[in-house]
Amino acid sequence: MILIQSDITDASTNDVMDWIFFMEKEQQVKRINNETVVQNMSFKISDADGFSAKVSTDQGDLDSTGIQKFWYRRGNFSSKTLTYSIHDIELKNLLLKLQGNFQRENERMIDNIYTAMESGNKINSFHENFTNKIHNLSYARNAGLKIPETLVTNSFDELLDFAMRHDFIITKDIEFNAFRFSFGEQSQVHIHQPVVKLSRKDIENQSIKNKGKYFGHFSMYQQYTAKKYELRIFFLNGKLYTMAIFSQANEKTQTDFRNYDAERPNRCVQYQLPKETEMKLTTFMESIDMNCGSIDMIYTPEKEYVFLEVNPVGQFQWLSKNCNYDIERQIAMDLLKEKR
Numbered sequence: 001m002i003l004i005q006s007d008i009t010d011a012s013t014n015d016v017m018d019w020i021f022f023m024e025k026e027q028q029v030k031r032i033n034n035e036t037v038v039q040n041m042s043f044k045i046s047d048a049d050g051f052s053a054k055v056s057t058d059q060g061d062l063d064s065t066g067i068q069k070f071w072y073r074r075g076n077f078s079s080k081t082l083t084y085s086i087h088d089i090e091l092k093n094l095l096l097k098l099q100g101n102f103q104r105e106n107e108r109m110i111d112n113i114y115t116a117m118e119s120g121n122k123i124n125s126f127h128e129n130f131t132n133k134i135h136n137l138s139y140a141r142n143a144g145l146k147i148p149e150t151l152v153t154n155s156f157d158e159l160l161d162f163a164m165r166h167d168f169i170i171t172k173d174i175e176f177n178a179f180r181f182s183f184g185e186q187s188q189v190h191i192h193q194p195v196v197k198l199s200r201k202d203i204e205n206q207s208i209k210n211k212g213k214y215f216g217h218f219s220m221y222q223q224y225t226a227k228k229y230e231l232r233i234f235f236l237n238g239k240l241y242t243m244a245i246f247s248q249a250n251e252k253t254q255t256d257f258r259n260y261d262a263e264r265p266n267r268c269v270q271y272q273l274p275k276e277t278e279m280k281l282t283t284f285m286e287s288i289d290m291n292c293g294s295i296d297m298i299y300t301p302e303k304e305y306v307f308l309e310v311n312p313v314g315q316f317q318w319l320s321k322n323c324n325y326d327i328e329r330q331i332a333m334d335l336l337k338e339k340r
Contacts, residue, residue, distance in 0.1 A: 001028045001066050002335050003117060005126075006073035008033040012317045012328060013073050019332035027336065032059050034075030043112055053116035064116035069335045072124040074313050077110045123236070123334060124292045128312035133174060133220070136288060136310055143284035145277075145307040149223040156206075159221060163203035168224035171196050197224060225298050225306050231271060233295040234316045234327055235285050237334055240278055241316075241325045244271040244299075268322040277305050285310070294319075 002020065006013040013031065020027055040056040055062045057077070114126040137147050151162045152174065163169055173193035183189045230245040246267045273281075281295060284307075294314025298306040320327035 001030055002069045002071070003062070003067045004029065004031045004071045004073060005036075005075050006031060006033060007075050010074055012315070015317065015328035016071075016331045016335070019329045020335060023332060024336055030060070030062070032057065032062075032075070035078050036075070038077050038110065038113070041109060041113065043116070051116055051119065053113050055113055062117070064113075064119065067117055067120065069120070070117050070122040071331070071335055072114075072118070072122065072126050072128070072313075076126070076129075077113060122291075123331065124290075124312055128290055128293075131288070131290070131310065131312055133309055136284075137307075139287045140284050140307040143287060144280045145284060146304055147307050148225050151221045152218055153221075154218045159219075160203055162221060163198070163200050166223050167200060169198050169203075169221050170224050171198060171219055171221050174218065174220045226301055227298045228301050229299050231273075231295075231297040231299060231305075232319055233273070233281065233297060234293075234314075234319055234325075235281065235290075235295060235310075236292050236327070236330060238282060238291075239330070240273065240281060241319065241323065241327055242271040242273050243268050243319045243323050268319075270323040270325075273305070281307075 004013060004017070017029060017031065020029055037058040038055060039058065042054050044052050053062075053064045111127075118125050134150070134152060137150055141147050149162075149166075151158065153159055153162075172195045180188060180190045227247070230247050232243045232245060234241040246269075285291070285293065288310075290310065290312055293310045293312045294316060295310045296308040298308060300306060316327050319325065
């Protein structure tokens, strides 16, 4: 059986499944979607049979011994939590501590479920959800890739010193997932952390306003790197599918192409990376033990390739369609071959 975990709204997963059934009509495929609720679970460990898991969920039963290939696309298992209505403060605090212990235990058990399901051939891993941007920049540098000078700090003096060395810097999230929620009867709130370009003057002005005050939470800053164009690279088991994004002609997308302009979209075309850069990217992906992911890079006016980040669950459908790469077909083929 091929097991796929995804988000219910992810169209790319649908396309991959269409290819699987087109190529092997009788292939057994099970898809579980985001926030699948675990109802019961059991684990077995023995010298003879190794480690296995059985799980009952609101979307059906799973037995890790029957999983031949696993694709982690998106989503997570969730577990039941305690609910109560208590007015005694001391008792409520005690129950909150107990609930915290149960929650940590549940998280360990869900971690074990993934360990069992991912023990054979797989594309991506649940644990790659927690990939570390700072960690990845360090490994990219070790692989020989050029990276922007980077600072993570909550010290305004450190930030001011960093800004004085560059005409412009950018700030981006370290680990921040965009989210939406309702506010009132008719309002929807969307909170996200875009990439923001800051001048040396911006930092100096902020320094004057904050003189003598505590700076606050950690933030990530990078040297602003001028772009000739941006590159989105999809990496799959050693193969690279690259697209050039001409974002510089549009003021809205100059800093980051993800500030999409629906009325005047960027031109996107197939692109061939130099072999040396491909080898460095492959070395980098192997060093962080990731066999699939979306890589962002910059090609500068000085003809340098600069690594920015990798997203293990990034969107690839638009890259596939713009460049006629048929990535969904290739993922399906990888899932159908080399079963354990």
